[in-house]
Amino acid sequence: MxxxxxxxxxxxxxxxxxxxxxxxxxxxxxxxxxxxxxxxxxxxxxxxxxxxxxxxxxxxxxxxxxxxxxxxxxxxxxxxxxxxxxxxxxxxxxxxxxxxxxxxxxxxxxxxxxxxxxxxxxxxxxxxxVSIEGRFPRVHVPNITFADKKGGGVRFDIQGSPNGNDYFSVSYIKITKANGSVYKNENITRLSNNLNIEVNRGDIVEIVTASTTYITTTNAEVPSGLCNSAYSRGNTCVIGPLPENTRITIYATNPQSNFKIQLENKNNWKRIRLTSGEGNVVVTVSAYDNTTPKIxxxxxxxxxxxxxxxxxxxxxxxxxxxxxxxxxxxxxxxxxxxxxxxxxxxxxxxxEYNLSAGPSATDPMVYGLLTSQLPQGAYLSVSAPNSQGNATFVALSGSRLLGLMVYRDKTGGILRGVLVENRTSGVVLKYYSGTASSISIPLKDIFGEGSGMVLGLWFYSLNGWARGDVSINIEPSIEWSLKPKxxxxxxxxxxxxxx
Structure with missing residues (x-):
């Protein structure tokens, strides 16, 4: 067991x-x-x-x-x-x-x-x-009033050659009479009397040329460098050649003597000439390329x-x-x-507030939320070398977008500026003349006069000049008017x- x-x-x-x-x-x-x-x-x-x-x-x-x-x-x-x-x-x-x-x-x-x-x-x-597509217009005549030293009349005409009052071709013409009535292209023939269309006080004539033209004036006060020395003699100034597709706007202040548009043929509005206004003509004229870029x-x-x-x-x-x-x-x-x-x-x-920045389509020189109105008299100043070149800018204020070009056409010439907007093709908002060394653009033209909106300025491109030789300033500074966005x-x- x-x-x-x-x-x-x-x-x-x-x-x-x-x-x-x-x-x-x-x-x-x-x-x-x-x-x-x-x-x-x-x-x-x-x-x-x-x-x-x-x-x-x-x-x-x-x-x-x-x-x-x-x-x-x-x-x-x-x-x-x-x-x-x-x-x-x-x-x-x-x-x-x-x-x-x-x-x-x-x-x-x-x-x-x-x-x-x-x-x-x-x-x-x-x-x-931001982007700019196309060419900025060059300003040939920057809104000049042709008058004598006392503000009185002068001789003035537009012609197809520098030596005679030839007919020239146009692709567009608009006449706005002083009473507000408007005539475009073929409709201007309704104003003609024996091929002549009278230009009266207060009338505005807008032309887009289809051939080379010249402006001739005698005894007028004309800015230095605008007259073509090859054709100008004594008191007679010849401006041009103005290339095809130039937009010319004429505002008749005081056309007292023989100032008319003359048709080459009765029903052909595309070939015209301006008969010389003798003695008592006072007109304000602008002429620039009829092209604007897409901003x-x-x-x-x-x-x-x-x-x-x-x-x-x-x-x-x-x-x-x-x-x-x-x-x-x-x-x-x-x-x-x-x-x-x-x-x-x-x-x-x-x-952003860096006025020394280089060209860029993405990085703005100035960017922020504008908290108060811009200072009265504030301006953008650009200085550049005494040679041919240009600098372009894109400006944003709220939903409004503009393009600005500062340029010099030839060595020794003055700096010029042109401001454009996309709203109306072929129309320049403003044009500016500077000195041989600098130009000033009012900020109110660029950004408007509002507040409480996004504000931006892009230095988009630079051609013909070195960045170190171009000075960009805003006077007075608006940095303290901006807050971060x-x-x-x-x-x-x-x-x-x-x-």
Whole structure:
């Protein structure tokens, strides 16, 4: 009996031992798996925190020192928060970071924030893009009143050659009588009497030429450099040749003597000449190319840039070295066992006032929200070398878009300006004459006289002159009349470890 009891006890003990071993093994396996999961979760949390912490520091602080963007080499902590907003990001800080990412102090500060990990930083910023298509008109006669020194009448005519009162061709003609009645093209023949159309006080004649023309005047006060020395003699000034497709506008102030439009044939309004006004004619004349460029702007939302994967600014730091080589970035990411992205939708506060900036279709010289009316008498001043060249600008005020060109046609000539708008094709809003060295354009002509609107000025292009030889100023400064304009944006940070 005792032998059988011992065998049973041994069998029970063995079964129990096996069960205990199984339970112990299961516990050990569970503990190892749990430990692995905890370790993996802690690693993920640590990696995810790098991106989130970096973004939080950059977005929620101004950095150290707070004015680091003015001297990027002094930075210890990169912060982007706006001075004027607790939640917005400052565009000038973002731009300073984007333009100085390879500064060793900047990349070093970012490397410390990222605890030595590799990262890619991208900014998608909503913004304007402006364009000018076509040619600005050259002004041949800048709204001059032809009169003698006492304001009295002079001889004046327009002709097809510099030596005689020839007929010339027109593609358009409009006569607005002093009483308000309007006659265009073939309808002007209704005004003719024996081929002649009288031009009376207060009448306005607008012509677009279809052949070369010349303006001849005697005893008139004409600005220096306007008369063609090859044809002008004594008190007689010949202006031209004015090319085909020149728009000429004549306002008759005091046509007292024989001032008429004469048709070559009774029913042919396309061939005319002006009979000489002798002695008592006073007219105000402008003449410029009948072409205006198309001025346009587009506003691109950051979401469109995201879809195209074209950030406004971007750079990466790999193993402590800054780079903008996309292939190197992708190769480094491929070598990493993990990649953690983070992003923030932000509001970026943009105020630009840099009159030393170079030409750009995207970066304005002046940009912001106009909080008060522009100062009385404020003007844009442009100085340029004494050689042929031009500078073009695009101006935005609210929804209104204009183009401005400052130019010099020939060495030694005066600077001229022409302001155009898209609303009416072929029509110049204003034209300006300067001196041999500079020209001033009233700001009210460019931006209007309102307030509470977005205001922008793009220095669009420069031809014939070096940027360092062109001076652009606004007098008095309007910087303090502007406040930052809020723009939607997104910042994205991707962190990995290519070690």
């Amino acid at each position: 005792s032998s059988r009891r011992a065998q049973l006890l041994s069998l029970d003990a063995m079964v129990s031992l096996v069960i205990v071993v199984f339970v112990f093994t299961a516990v050990l396996n569970t503990s190892s798996a749990l430990k692995g999961e905890i370790t993996s979760m802690l690693g993920w949390y640590e990696r995810a925190n790098i991106a989130d912490n970096m973004l939080d520091i950059m977005i929620k602080t101004q950095g150290e020192p707070a004015d680091w963007y003015q001297s990027p080499g002094s930075v210890k902590i990169v912060g982007l928060r706006s001075d004027s907003s607790l939640t917005g990001v400052d565009y000038k800080r973002v731009k300073a970071l984007a333009l100085n990412f390879n500064n060793k102090n900047v990349s070093g500060a970012l490397n410390n924030m990222g605890t030595g990990k590799d990262f890619l930083l991208e900014f998608y910023i909503s913004s304007f893009n 346009s702007s587009s506003y691109t939302f950051y979401t469109s840039l995201m879809e195209k994967k074209t950030p406004t600014y971007w750079f990466a730091v790999i193993n402590g070295t800054p780079t903008q080589d996309r292939n190197s970035v992708l190769a480094s990411m491929d070598r990493s066992p993990w990649i953690e992205p983070a992003e923030r939708r932000i509001t970026i506060a943009r105020l 809020a723009e939607p944006a997104l910042v994205k940070l991707t962190v990995w470890d290519d070690s």
